[in-house]
Amino acid sequence: MAKTIREINEKIKKGKAVVLTAEEMIDYVGKKGGKEASERVDVVTTGTFGPMCSSGMYLNIGHSKPKIKIGGGSCTLNDVPAYCGFAAVDIYLGCTQVSADDPKNSIHPGKFAYGGGHVIEDFVAGKDIRLKAISYGTDCYPRKRLETLINIKDVNEAVLFNPRNAYQNYNVAVNLSDKTIYTYMGVLKPGAANASYCSAGQLSPLLNDPYYRTMGIGTRIFLGGGVGYIVWHGTQHSPGVERGENGVPLSPAGSVAVMGDIKQMSAKWLRGTSMLGYGATLTVGIGMPIPILDEEMANFTAVKDEDIFAPIVDYGDAYPNAKPGNLGFVSYGRLKSGEIEVNGKKTPTASLSSYSKAREIAGILKEWIEKGEFLLGEATSPIPGPDSGIKFRPLTERPLE
Amino acid sequence: MKVSKNIVLKFSKDIVDRPIVCRLASQYNLEFNIVKAYITPREEGLLILRLEGESADFEKGLEYLEKSGVLIQPVSKDVVRNEELCTHCGVCVALCPAGALAVDEKTRKINFFGDKCNACGFCVTVCPMKAMEAKF
Numbered sequence: 001m002a003k004t005i006r007e008i009n010e011k012i013k014k015g016k017a018v019v020l021t022a023e024e025m026i027d028y029v030g031k032k033g034g035k036e037a038s039e040r041v042d043v044v045t046t047g048t049f050g051p052m053c054s055s056g057m058y059l060n061i062g063h064s065k066p067k068i069k070i071g072g073g074s075c076t077l078n079d080v081p082a083y084c085g086f087a088a089v090d091i092y093l094g095c096t097q098v099s100a101d102d103p104k105n106s107i108h109p110g111k112f113a114y115g116g117g118h119v120i121e122d123f124v125a126g127k128d129i130r131l132k133a134i135s136y137g138t139d140c141y142p143r144k145r146l147e148t149l150i151n152i153k154d155v156n157e158a159v160l161f162n163p164r165n166a167y168q169n170y171n172v173a174v175n176l177s178d179k180t181i182y183t184y185m186g187v188l189k190p191g192a193a194n195a196s197y198c199s200a201g202q203l204s205p206l207l208n209d210p211y212y213r214t215m216g217i218g219t220r221i222f223l224g225g226g227v228g229y230i231v232w233h234g235t236q237h238s239p240g241v242e243r244g245e246n247g248v249p250l251s252p253a254g255s256v257a258v259m260g261d262i263k264q265m266s267a268k269w270l271r272g273t274s275m276l277g278y279g280a281t282l283t284v285g286i287g288m289p290i291p292i293l294d295e296e297m298a299n300f301t302a303v304k305d306e307d308i309f310a311p312i313v314d315y316g317d318a319y320p321n322a323k324p325g326n327l328g329f330v331s332y333g334r335l336k337s338g339e340i341e342v343n344g345k346k347t348p349t350a351s352l353s354s355y356s357k358a359r360e361i362a363g364i365l366k367e368w369i370e371k372g373e374f375l376l377g378e379a380t381s382p383i384p385g386p387d388s389g390i391k392f393r394p395l396t397e398r399p400l401e
Numbered sequence: 402m403k404v405s406k407n408i409v410l411k412f413s414k415d416i417v418d419r420p421i422v423c424r425l426a427s428q429y430n431l432e433f434n435i436v437k438a439y440i441t442p443r444e445e446g447l448l449i450l451r452l453e454g455e456s457a458d459f460e461k462g463l464e465y466l467e468k469s470g471v472l473i474q475p476v477s478k479d480v481v482r483n484e485e486l487c488t489h490c491g492v493c494v495a496l497c498p499a500g501a502l503a504v505d506e507k508t509r510k511i512n513f514f515g516d517k518c519n520a521c522g523f524c525v526t527v528c529p530m531k532a533m534e535a536k537f
Contacts, residue, residue, distance in 0.1 A: 049488065051529065113531070186492050187527050194495035271488060273529045283488065283529075338494075338504060350495035352529075354488045355509040 002294040005214075008042045009375045017042040019369045021362040022203050022290075022301055029302035038298035043369055043376065046205040046301075047222070047287040047361030050198050050353030051273050053184070054164035054235060055282040056094040057120055057262055060156040061131065063089055068143035073135030077119050077150075084133075088141055092161075093119060095272075095282035108277060109182040115280020118272030120160075123152050124224070125267035152263060160224055160270070161259040164234035166286050168206035168254040169310055172197045172330060172349075174342050177316030182277020186352060188315055192342040195312065195349045200358035201305045201332035205288035206254050208301045210247040211386065212239070214291050216379025221258065222287030222365045225269035227374065228260025230288075233383045238392035248303060250329060251311050254383065258286065269361070283354075287361040289369060291376055306333035312342055322394060405453040407436065407499075407519050408463075409479050409537070411472040412446030421469050422448065429462035430454055436519045447537055449476065449520045477515020479536045480522070486532035487511070493524040493533070 011017040018041050020028055025044045029037045061070075069088045076082065079099040083092040095117035104110045123129050128149040137144045152158055173185035174192040181188050186196045201207065209215060219230040234255025241253045262270075269285030292298050311326035313319055318326075330340050335349050368374035384390045410422075417440060425431040431454035438448045454462065466473055489510045493502045501517035502524060504510075524533040 050490070186529075187496060189496075196492070196495065271530060274531065275529055276527050283490075336504075336509075348495040350493070351491040354490040356489045359509065 003042070003292070005291050005293075005376050005378050008291050011042055012369055012372055012375055015370070015372050017369060019043045019045060019366045021359070021366055022046045022208050023359065023362070025298075025301045026202065026304055029298055034295045034299040034302065037302070038292055038295040041292045041298065044208065044290045044292060044301040045287060045362045045365040045369070046200075046203055046208050046290060047285070047358040047365065048166055048200040048204050048353060049269070049285045049357035049361060050200070050283060051184070051275070051281045052162060052165045052284045053096050053281045055160070055162040055284055056092055056116065057123070057158060057160050058090060058092040059158050061089045061091065061150055062154070062156055064143065064146055064148070066143050067141045068133060068146045069135050069138055069141035070133045070146070073133060075131060075133035077129050077131055078114070078122070079130070080114070080116050080119050095120060096279050098280050105277060110277055112274045112276075112278070112280040115272065115274070117280050117282030120282055121267050121270055121272040123158070124262060124265055124270050126152055158262040159259055160228065160262045160265065162284065163257050164236060164255045165258050165284055166205050166234070166256050166288070167199070167252055168204070168210070169249050169308070170198045170252050171313040171319075172310050172335065172340070173315045173319070174312060174327065174347065175316040176314045181316060182275075183315050184275055184278045184281075185315060186350065187276060190316070192345060192347050195335075195340055195342060195347045196352055197310060197332070197335050197349060198352035199310065199332065200353055200355055201308050201336070202303055203355065203358045203362055205286060205290075206256070207248055207303060207308055209290050209297070210243065210249065210300060212254060212383035214293065214297065214379075215256070215288065216382040218377045218380045219288065220374065220377030221289070222285065222361055222368075223258055223260040223265065224262065224285055225266030226260055226262075226264035228258050229377065230256045230379070230383070231259050232257040233390070236392045237384065237390055239384055239386045239388060240391055243386070244307070244309060246303060246307055247300065248308050250309050256383065285357065285361050287365040289365060289374070289376055304333070305336060306331050308332045310335070312340075402456045403453065404456045404459045405451065406516055407449065407451050407476045409474040409476055409520070410446075410448040410450060410466065411474070412448070413470060413472075414444045416470045417444055417446040419469075421466065421471060422450070424465065425452070425462050429465060430458045431462045436521070451519065475515060476518045476520050480515065480518050480520055480525075481534050481536065482513050483532045483534060486530045488530055488532075490529070492527055492529055496523055496527055498523070
């Protein structure tokens with residue numbers, strides 16, 4: 001018998017819902033089968049904790065006396081520029097932004113020790129942040145300069161708004177060139193001397209619901225230690241990629257845009273991150289509850305690392321030069337063994353995303369649901385699936401004349 | 402029994418110009434490989450050695466160093482992980498040349514084996530969370 005999200009929520013309210021983490025679900029379905037699991041289990045929780053560059057926060061800082069129109073002007077938070085193209089005191093800070101004084105890669109490889117992601121972490125941790133703003137002055141907003149400390153507890157709104165998070169699957173990065181390279185996938189030594197991957201695999205949210213059947217606009221999630229929502233499909237969402245027999249994409253595919261009130265989040269799950277020679281970013285903790293509506297969902301959520309495959313991509317040449325193709329596929333089971341084979345050569349592996357933290361997130365979300373503190377959100381509109389025709393397209397350059 | 406360890410030796414200004422380490426080989430039958438060596442502006446010496454030999458010789462060798470006025474520390478005292486900052490992602494694991502950083506298969510957390518560390522400092526440079534620190 002199929003269940004509905006409403007029925008599951010009634011069970012959660014009564015404290016009767018059966019909740020398993022995606023790891024526990026693997027064992028359960030393995031022992032009892034998908035049919036029985038679908039009857040017994042109500043929700044499976046997932047988790048992921050990795051660097052997600054399309055992340056940021058917007059703030060409404062409140063009006064000073066006299067007032068200033070930061071909108072159209074410029075401002076920095078702890079010297080990191082924030083976007084001011086909104087109304088008077090609404091600003092948006094992206095996690096990859098670094099200060100004008102940062103040497104970036106002029107001394108290669110750059111350290112990117114403090115960027116937007118670090119400001120977000122400090123802000124969420126409750127530290128005072130230095131705001132400096134310059135504007136042009138108007139009759140209604142006469143002030144031209146503002147320098148002040150701001151704090152998360154004093155601003156009006158503080159909202160985490162991430163246009164692309166929780167990528168469904170990702171590349172395994174190697175470097176076939178003859179020199180060390182510094183990438184968003186970490187330091188890659190020449191001759192494929194190491195490989196890095198970035199997915200929680202069997203615990204990862206979108207790998208447990210490969211066709212996005214249970215998620216959409218309005219899905220309630222664990223976000224940065226608090227509660228957030230899926231608000232759109234993510235940028236570069238590409239549901240039409242090739243998939244395995246189990247429905248799991250064989251390359252980076254879906255993604256989601258998420259948002260939530262940052263005031264109830266925690267610096268433990270929003271961590272400023274510095275990728276050597278690449279840039280600053282934010283490591284975001286996300287967990288999604290997956291309602292076990294029927295047998296198909298039970299089987300989807302029982303997917304194992306051994307059955308999820310990722311493409312090995314050369315970041316020495318193929319990736320930067322947008323050359324298609326890959327060096328073969330490898331399962332997360334193999335990746336987690338610590339060694340894979342690339343072009344017949346043994347290559348040690350490392351992960352960018354923390355599996356132990358992903359496990360912790362799935363556990364926290366499970367606890368919230370068991371306690372009846374967290375109800376499932378009913379999506380008002382689905383995330384576009386493989387039939388939507390939505391594709392991740394390259395840019396076709398055209399001359400300006 | 403053979404022992405093989407990385408150790409940090411600190412030489413005060415008074416002894417930095419004396420031939421001390423060479424006797425580990427000539428008198429105590431120990432093999433050493435210099436991992437790192439420098440003299441600070443205050444003329445104090447720092448030497449990181451990979452020291453190898455029979456355990457009895459090893460003990461005697463260390464005793465000799467101490468008597469000569471050398472301060473001996475395990476590398477793990479000088480290369481430390483800030484447990485609050487580490488997220489156990491694993492970026493460091495495939496880059497550590499000494500095998501001192503490894504994934505625990507059960508917990509999927511990253512173990513740091515200070516006695517294997519050769520103090521190269523690469524983990525300090527690459528850690529995205531700045532959780533590794535070298536105190537020299």
